[in-house]
Amino acid sequence: MYALIALGYTLVYGVLRFINFAHSDVFMVGAFIGFYAGRGVSSASTTSGIIVMLVAMLGCAALGIIIELLAYRPLRNRSKLTVLITAIGVSLLLENVGQMIFGATPQPFPEVFPARKFEIGQLVVSSKDLVVLIVTLGLLGALRFLVMKTKIGTAMRAVSFNPQAASLMGINVNHVISFTFGLGSAFAAAAGILWAYKFPKIDPLMGITPGLTAFVAAVLGGIGNIPGAALGALLIGVIETFVRGSRWSTWTEAIAFVLLILILLFRPAGLLGKLQPEKV
């Protein structure tokens, strides 16, 4: 799940070289769209789960594109810091508007996929974990195909490398950037649904902690690097689970930030990232 959120950070960073701090709130909006859409479906079935997820992904893709258009595009040629602060502003805006519309009290998230338990020998696997795993892997695979094998994916990589040269190929850079925001936001929505499905309580501030953790995962793997985001997320997930099971369990949420500090000290480009000299 961290992987899905981390990918959104990494996709946007890869193309625009800035951290979209509002990403974690798009994740929250995704969960809420799922909440309302989930009440609309009659019973929990795989089809209804998929429909709820698609609705949320489309809704958030639109939201991401609108945020980029209204908040970030006018600042395209300003300093990175300006955009970064704007992103924090958008994040606070979404959180507070969320509290206005959805209310600040946590709400129970409906069962969108059917729940079952499987026993494999002594191992008990809940269908929740399976759904999370399958959806995550499926989306990661789809993203990899999209970025590496399709025309729009190649254009994303081209824009990421050199937007000016890309425009000389006839690529409409603004369209590619919108597409990237839509894609990243759709992934955040999918993560939001999975998160709410696994921990079925949602509120407008639910995005903050997983969002920050996923951001650390993206940095850990090497920001701007898609396999890196997945690897970083896997590592953070495993480490958090181990810490939660140990006697330092109260430190679970702190551990990601300890990792962030360590990675920035010793390998600032991340595990799979390449250090690029910043042009001044």
Added chain:
Amino acid sequence: MLEVKNLHVSYGAIKALHGVSLSVKAGSIVTLIGSNGAGKSTTLRAISGLVKPRAGEILYEGQNIAGLPAHQIVARELLHVPEGRMVFANLTVQENLMMGAYLQHDKNIIAAELELVFKTFPRLKEREKQAAGTLSGGEQQMLAIGRALMSKPKFLMMDEPSLGIAPLLVKTIFEKIVEINRTHGITILLVEQNANLALEISHYGYVLETGKIILQNESAVLRQDPKVRSAYLGG
């Protein structure tokens, strides 16, 4: 085919072009020579839409294209091979070429163009699956030109194709430029610091100095001009 009238471009407070006018006839090779910082690249960047001109007209096939975004100018089959090549180092040679054909949706045309590019630059075929960043400077220049050809241009602008390339390859690339002009009938506007070579292959030349055209004539005449000889051809 292309008619630039009284073009002014500024970068912030700095004026780069003070009223450049030039014209390029269909089917010809025209060169723009001048020293560093004279405004040669800026002229091309203004035509291709990378910078917005402050004043002036750029008439291409009779229509004013000044100020249009770059991707719309590409759609008019006017291509710019930028200085420093700007190949997508993170993409393979083949992916770079496919990006060149970004606006082309007909698969048959793309395949035909690809074949043509590989015929013109066989080296690119050998390196098809390699990341463009691993190519030599000359190969990257071939790729940059090949990438532009993928869009089936009518008009090609090239900025310093000889820059940072082994002398032996420079000759090959200039031969290819002539070939592209003759056999594909593509009109070419060439910006070049190597004035000797540029005047040798072109039909008409302009000399740019600090943002103004100071001389213009048939290339053969310019080569004999004493001022041009002392300033740009090394005596």
